[in-house]
Amino acid sequence: MSRMLEEIRQQPEALARTLSAEMRSVERFRRRLEKQRPRWIVLVARGTSDNAATFGRYLLEITTGIPVSLAAPSVTTLYDAHLDYRDTLVVAISQSGESTDINMVLERARARGALTLGITNERASSLATLAEHTFLVRAGKERSVAATKTYTGQMLVFYLLAHALGGGVKRADLERVPEAVEAALGLEDEVNALSERYTYMRNAVVVGRGLNYANALEFALKLMETCYVVAERFSSADFLHGPIAFVEARFPVFAFAPPGPTWTSISQTLEKLHNLHAEIITVTDAGNPEAAAKATRVIRLPRRVKEVLTPIPYIVPAQLFAASLAAQKGLDPDRPRTLSKVTQTI
């Protein structure tokens, strides 16, 4: 069994541990924020952590009303610009806490008056030292190059940050997340059987919208790095603004399709894809029976949760799919060619 699959299975326990162990830091940070509420939030990250940041962006804007920006690191690291970060909370997200460029952006922001927070899986990392406050993802050491448990851990920490900012995210709701993930892991056999159909898939598209848009980015990244599939990723709305032109009959499109505010938009895209005879694979739950109507294949989450809580359980079958497809293709998802666990960029 791959380490990736082992780590996927560790997620319920890792999430429960993070939730119980980090509440004290969260309450402390909440008191700090009551004295100095940020007017803007900037998130800075790369790779899977950047996908978690994209989720955080939607969650924080929707629940707190504070505008959020995803930082462009090169503005600081290559162009040496001096951004006005007064009244701003700058959050750096990094599994290892050792990304040179991410740490540089955080350090510069702190020097220029930003309130800084680090989100990392490594307590003794540079990031944890550089940031004024730290939230730890307590996922345990991540050994697979393909990040899984730190992605869901980082997403959970964003719920805690929304809570600290008064965003109405309830702890009681969050406590249902680990069990929803446990239930999603029960899809493993079904997903294994499904993945076989895609053994020779070379291209794919993954779409999502709103809170699940980040999952489209993350699923596509997993397909690229562990299965070597050229996987495009789009918001279901952006996909209609040009890229859909390349879709031919049987072109595989994976769609995150929870019930709730995004369904009308997603269904508009699926309708067009259906008319193009695309192969549509939806990830959904019992609350959205319509998501099966236009789909070639459906992955249905066994446990229904509120839409705001769907992103963590919804990525689980996608992680299982990538691990299984890598195995079908005879690839090692723990050591993709060309990659190493910590990527240094400037």
Next chain:
Amino acid sequence: MSRMLEEIRQQPEALARTLSAEMRSVERFRRRLEKQRPRWIVLVARGTSDNAATFGRYLLEITTGIPVSLAAPSVTTLYDAHLDYRDTLVVAISQSGESTDINMVLERARARGALTLGITNERASSLATLAEHTFLVRAGKERSVAATKTYTGQMLVFYLLAHALGGGVKRADLERVPEAVEAALGLEDEVNALSERYTYMRNAVVVGRGLNYANALEFALKLMETCYVVAERFSSADFLHGPIAFVEARFPVFAFAPPGPTWTSISQTLEKLHNLHAEIITVTDAGNPEAAAKATRVIRLPRRVKEVLTPIPYIVPAQLFAASLAAQKGLDPDRPRTLSKVTQTI
């Protein structure tokens, strides 16, 4: 000849017209901003206009130090969140000025206290009515579904906005842009000859960084919508954080490689790609002789300009390439299957 190619060739004239006709609006807006300088800028757009916005984000942050965010429209249109846009300049960018979701975000932002600016090619559009201020892209009617002259026109308007915000962008410099584009159009025969090699290309990657990152997004979009190539787009740094794993020998990677602050980062990525025996096609100019060393093919701009001015001339050979490749493949870039000129999303 396709309308797309006609419109590509109209760019020097369109840019010169926009530059001379819009200076009065720009000066008026500049006086308005002196009384009420925004602390934060939010850009909202889709498709090619969103790519221009991505350029605008880098340009405005680098030249003015004001943090910029690219809006996630669904936060407003689907989740009905109330974002705190006080002290914020919200800029909507739309060729037609008739995008439902973009206009809704702008309207809501204005109601909530934002200073609003519309950037559009259509003087009589809904966007021009909804926004407090309007900058017109005076590209003339755009008939091809594949946007070209409005993309460079929108980029030019972002320089004007940076100027209005006191960002040190000089009019004398901007006046050299149309002639640099005219010189770039001289590459047409060379690009036609080059494109033949890629007639059967199904996949590609386009990378850029910093001010030319938006061009990577735009070139990939043109390859997707006019040539039906599954074209991925990445910052050259993000590409190393996972996706590079799918690159095999001869995989085509197009790279915007101007001299200046981003070259060290781009060259790090090209070095890795070279070792993987990828097919590397660089877009560069005489100021960066190193950009040829690792490349399979080089497109060299004939006129050298300051790095901050490279994005407009650098997209021109990419536009020519897409138009030419569509012709090689027997496709009509003016009417891609599935698409219409104005795409409505929510």
